[in-house]
Amino acid sequence: MHLDPFELHRPESVDETLELARRYAGSFDYLAGGTDLLPNYKMHLNLRPHLIALEDVGELRGHSLDRIGAMTRLADLERDPEFLRSYPAIAEAVREVATPLVRASGTLGGNLFLETRCFFFNQSYFWRQSLGFCMKADGDQCHVVPQKEKCYATFSGDLAPALMVLDAEAEIRGPGGARRVPIGELYDGAGDGIRRTRLAPGELLVAVHLPASARRRRSTYRKLRVRPSFDFPELGVAAAGRWEGDRLEELSLAAGGLETYPRRFDALTSPLLGAPLTDTKIEEVASKLRGLVRPVHNTFLAPDYRKKMAGVFTRRALAGIRPGATA
Amino acid sequence: MSDPTRLRLTLNGHPLDVVCPPERILLDLLREDLNLTGTKRGCDLGTCGCCTVLVDRRPVLSCLTLALLAGGREVTTIEGVTPASGLSPLQKAFVDLGATQCGFCTPGFIMTAGALLRENPHPSRGEIASAVAGNLCRCTGYSKILDAIEAASRVA
């Protein structure tokens, strides 16, 4: 399988990157580790004539406990024991992304801006053509929910939910300047599998910042996948909380792999603050979350099962971060 | 910057200086242009691990790497880890313990396992299994591959 020709740009600074982004507005993709983009390009999915490689942009590299550069390889996080200890949810999420070989190249930025996935999208040109294409690439229909004018492709990144429950923030630079937003706000809940992020054209993720409070939280990420390696999440639930004695001071919960964007469930968790997190309350939250999520049939496992499991995984995640819980 | 399609890197310890179009994938450069056919093409999409090579001593998927982005780095293929005569202890363990059947996955496993042992000379069986979980083998059921890596870790 080959790639169609494109022009490759290799800026060495964020400014240079944004300048290129402006020049090729609408006709480029950023290339980080390439582990998501290149398979899609090989399948002729939404090709652009220009690729701006972020490889040489120094400002995007490196990580510390409170800042992860966008170009940080997932494998670099995996090799940092202190980092992993500080953020169990990130540790668990990172280790479950794809395979060790993908993680060697795959970056944080790429993981957060992963293309959404669907059985009718992640296919060769021939395959998609034989079906008449779909809205997300080259076509105008949807094969999953045909009656709707919307794309239901699934957001399948593992790191986003983990970062969201830790109140991480994205540092973004773009033609309109720099801004910092909570990770959850990178994704467009009102959009769909096509218009999946809230990045303005040309905007670039520079780094993710973790607040000091994140290190005080107990956190976890639970992923459902068919096999212990390779497979994208059929769902992923992250939870983080802080206790004062047995009183819950902070709690956040997020899920990915179920819909077109990862989401946080603050409305479910905020009523729980100030009291112990009992089994009954956990059960209640789990069943509410289960009622809220709307998976569709475009991944391997059936949507009703994934919905059911969203409840189970939520319960396990919440139980798993209670003080004294094992694993 | 000079010619953007000029690719210079160290390949198996020797300098390489070639002209390479941006869309050239590292796997194709190795197999098609340089005739280093030890690196295998099993899927071209990151889903099998047969194409594993080392870039700066880390195993990566050459089928998902743009050749130009390996510029300035040290690329090592199966040809580069095989001694001029005989085999490395890891390779020998694969032979002796029957860890290679059809052999198509084997170079990829050797690259991944070699990198693992360099970083973690005495991995547990669980660590070995996780480390090679990006390399598919359809013949062996993995048991003898894990055995061989374990055995090699005892030799080293």
Next chain:
Amino acid sequence: MDAASPDQKFRLLGGRIPYVEGPLKVSGRAEYTDDIKRSGMLVGRLLRSPHAHARIRSVDVEAARRLPGVFAVLTGEKYPTQFGVLPITHDETAIAVDRVRYIGDIVAAVAARDELTAERALAAIRIEYEVLPEYNDPRMGVQKVEFPIHSRGLNGTNIQKEVVQHFGDVDAALGTASHFVRVRGRFSGVTHAFTEPLVTIAESTPDGRLTVWSATQVPHYLHRSLSEVLGLPMHRIRVIKPEVGGGFGGKSDPLPHEIACAALALETGRPVKMLFDREDVFLTNHGRHPTENDVRIATDAEGRILAYDIEALIDGGAWSSFGTVTTYYNGVLSMGPYRVPNFRYRGRRVYTNKPPSGAMRAHGGTNIRYSVETALDELSEQLNVDPFALRELNALPPNSTTINQFRITSTSFVKCLHAARQRSGWDAKHRKLPYGHGIGLGCSFYISGSNSPIHFTPKMPQCTVHLKVDMDGGIAVHCMQADIGQGSNTLMAAIVAEVLGVDLERMHVVRVDSDISPIDLGSYSSRVTFMMGNATRKAAESLRDQLVHAAALLTGYPPERLEVGHERISVRHRPDVGVSYLEALHKAMERSGALLATGSYTSPPMGGEFKGARAGTAPAYSFGAYVAEVIVDVETGEYRVPKVWAAFDCGRALNRLAVEGQIEGSIHMGLGQVMGESMNYRGSRLLNPSLLEYKIPMPQQMPEVECLLVGDPDPEGPFGAKEAGEGPLIAILPAVGNALYDAIGVRFTELPITPDRVVRGMEQRAAAGRTWKGA
């Protein structure tokens, strides 16, 4: 042939013999087809049908032909001759003629200077289709249909093959039965998913010859099909099998792209390489058939089997492939390892507009076995007898004949049962482990080499081996048997070395090349060890006789008094009196130079007189009894299989390393079919043609496997050996299914058993008010 005695002593055989090509494989130096480059080589590409079923109204290739860099564009009418692996069911063409039958059917082939040009050429081909109704479910094709997929379907239906067999009197037996179970199994299609994609290179040269390198496990059948379709005599075609990266049956049909590639080579006069993408490989398929079966088993009050009454509906996909055999096997391979006095079977294989199914490891013996072993597990519960005891009660004895006249010579099935029961600690575990934790038994029976060569009339040997030794003392071994990773080259070398007493490193197993390799039919039906092994042994013995004769001249002792030692021939009981291997060789060469020896194998006549009697006959059969343990997460339905005890009767294990490798690899593949592998279709469209969405198990999912090789030597197998390549896959499926029953009290009759099905099963059990182990 010598009866193989259990205490026969060997220097190499019976030990752990590392694969002879291992050093080349671990260093990346083994040469696979895609590693070969020929000068001036073109890129071959295929255009595939976007429709599941359609008539081709018109094809316009002019624009494609005119593109610079395009050397040839071929469509179906140039080589319309039908072919297929079985001579009785030729229904494939290299490139579709008039009609396309599945999404992915080949409609045109191009050869161009590079990939991009080839793809441009494909895009420039204009085809007008008239879309026909698609038949994606075999049930749609059992009656008369408007547009039969093939004209050779039975009476205007899409039934490709119907087998009806009745031995004994099933209805009478059912009348007297005291126990009865019925299992209706449903099985998704699964596919081989070998790591090396399909690939072929073809080159025609001005001397009028065509050379084809291909990733094939049946070079001989490929050779024949090339000749038939291209109209070239076989002697002008040369087929070479480089190293092959796995096959498992997926490279055991002559495949259309191999012929199309050769046709492009003829058309262009240039070498052409056709390398498949993963998606092409999935579309080519020929994997295990999606199947529904209905198994009824009746027993007497003690659990003695009185009758089997079986139906199978088999989804064939677009072509026949091995389908006629599949249809028989789903019936006849359901009986052994048990004695079944009355047997009725109706099997139908139906064409559908899906990628063709064909032969996959343990072909025809896997899905039906799952249902049978599930039924037996259910019966033992009904009867309240232990599953082991039930099976032992029904075991076929050695040297017996089945109701359909299979000749059973050796069987160590009962030994397998004993070993598995004892080693697994069964008695302390079965029904005694806590809820969610279970143990199960599954058994197997498989042919050790199909007795009927697919193609030969008049009868010729199924395998011939040639040996050649020149003064250097190296021994060249020639045979068309296809090593695809199973270790048959190693076995062939080891047998020669064993018989001649020489070092293994003297052997040069020469790459399969139809110009020099005598015919062997290929790697399918688990025939290679048995047939090639016997042929090799004969060839080696004939060479040994020549050497011993020469040694007799040198030592002055008669040949009867000489024996072969390590690299030496000496007088029996007087090891000091003798000559070295090389001395004997050089003496022997004085007469006529390099020595040649040949050996061959022809299986003995066997089988009954009725229609289809030969299907499933084999010179020997393998047997197995596996115990698997499972641990279920009773909330999520996820489960793992921590341990498997695999007791297997392959006769004498000649290379324990290889036999274990086959068992472990088989368990991996069988577990895949249980746990998640599935060709998922929406209508006739394959949804998951990728190694990401086709769920091959990972290392972390593999159980610890304890291989228990308890077989007694087979009287006719080479040194007592039988097959170990396919049979070892079968038992793991029901072992896990039955273990899941023991764990959670749910019978799974649909594969794969994905976590969602496990959860649904537990919910249904609970809804029915059935408790299990207190839960």
